[in-house]
Amino acid sequence: MALCGPLLSAHFWVNALSHYGLTIPENRSMVPSASASVIFVNPTDEVKWGAAQASRNGDYNAKILLNKELQQPGSGRSTRHIELDISSLTPLSDDGNLYEAGDHLEVMPENDPKVVQAVALNFGWVLDSVFEVDPDSLKDVSPRSLAASIRGSCTVINALTYYADLSSPPTRTMLSIFAEQLSKASPETADTFRPLIMPDSAEFPAFVEKNRTLLELQKNYPQVNQLELGQFLSAVGVMQPRRYSIASSPLSHPTRAHLTVGVVHDILKDGREFYGLASSYLARMPSKNLRAALKSSKSSFGLPTDPKVPIIMIAAGTGLSPFRGFVQERA
Ligand SMILES: Cc1cc2nc3c(=O)[nH]c(=O)nc-3n(C[C@H](O)[C@H](O)[C@H](O)COP(=O)(O)OP(=O)(O)OC[C@H]3O[C@@H](n4cnc5c(N)ncnc54)[C@H](O)[C@@H]3O)c2cc1C
16 A cells, blocks of 8 residues: 555654554554634625636636536446537647647546535535635644645535536545544543554544545535535545547547546445546536646657557547547548
């Protein structure tokens, strides 16, 4: 298992203490659990309210022009052919093309509005309210937390839609902060979370299987809903962009990128269903702006420069995407 940051440090201390026959004192967690301070902004402050509406963790710079299903009815799966206008993106080279066949498009996902509404409702937050994180309160807060990532004023709805990773399983850092914050208000919930924080916790995998997302954690442990916004922003991480192979060639589509996206849909043994964050976000957008960036794959994956060199293309599923671009390029 690869460990980094706070968990690496926690792992080190657990092993160092046990080497010397010592244990961690009860009620002490090994990952940061400080909470950022949040200031709610008065609606009369038009500048901050305006900036808050526009806070999206990046600007809209690409647009979906076409989005259609490739699977036959009854296949039980969904694979989308998506065409985007990418003329506003930063080109990958100065040779006149925005991208090369085989390059990637990095997409910033957005949370499903229904999930955003449900999370906010559980916490009792007003979606339109505007807040700012006090930068002086960030000293002991994880740099990957929402609190450290949202700069300036932001609405609660934008924080939940564009920044918050609401679909990943609860992390140990998250549980550590929740345990700390709930130690007085709900000591039994804090006691449930504490043993899970240790990197060698045997119960952690079963716990995250039952509590796959924040919404499930809120349902199974309603005491979590007492947390304040600053505590939530310190505990939850920022959602990560997803890469997609570009399924077109700039020679036939100079300002467009085609994508072939397999929609992730997990059905667990107990019947619970989960959709992949970015693939379901892309699938549900008929024509909409999104935040994206071109990423080069030149160093590891590309066509031979001499078009006469024969190529063999081997792929499964959506691994076909870049080869569609290669065929267009050769044609
Ligand atoms: C270089 C590159 C090129 C790619 N090209 C393509 C392409 O052309 N087409 C394509 O369709 N994909 C491509 N991918 C994959 C793509 O980036 C995404 O990983 C994929 O779409 C799934 O992302 P998602 O956000 O929909 O799913 P996620 O939300 O990231 O979920 C993915 C899987 O993670 C697990 N998971 C997620 N959340 C939880 C949880 N809470 N608890 C337990 N398990 C969980 C599940 O098993 C789930 O099936 C590419 C990836 C790379 C790195």
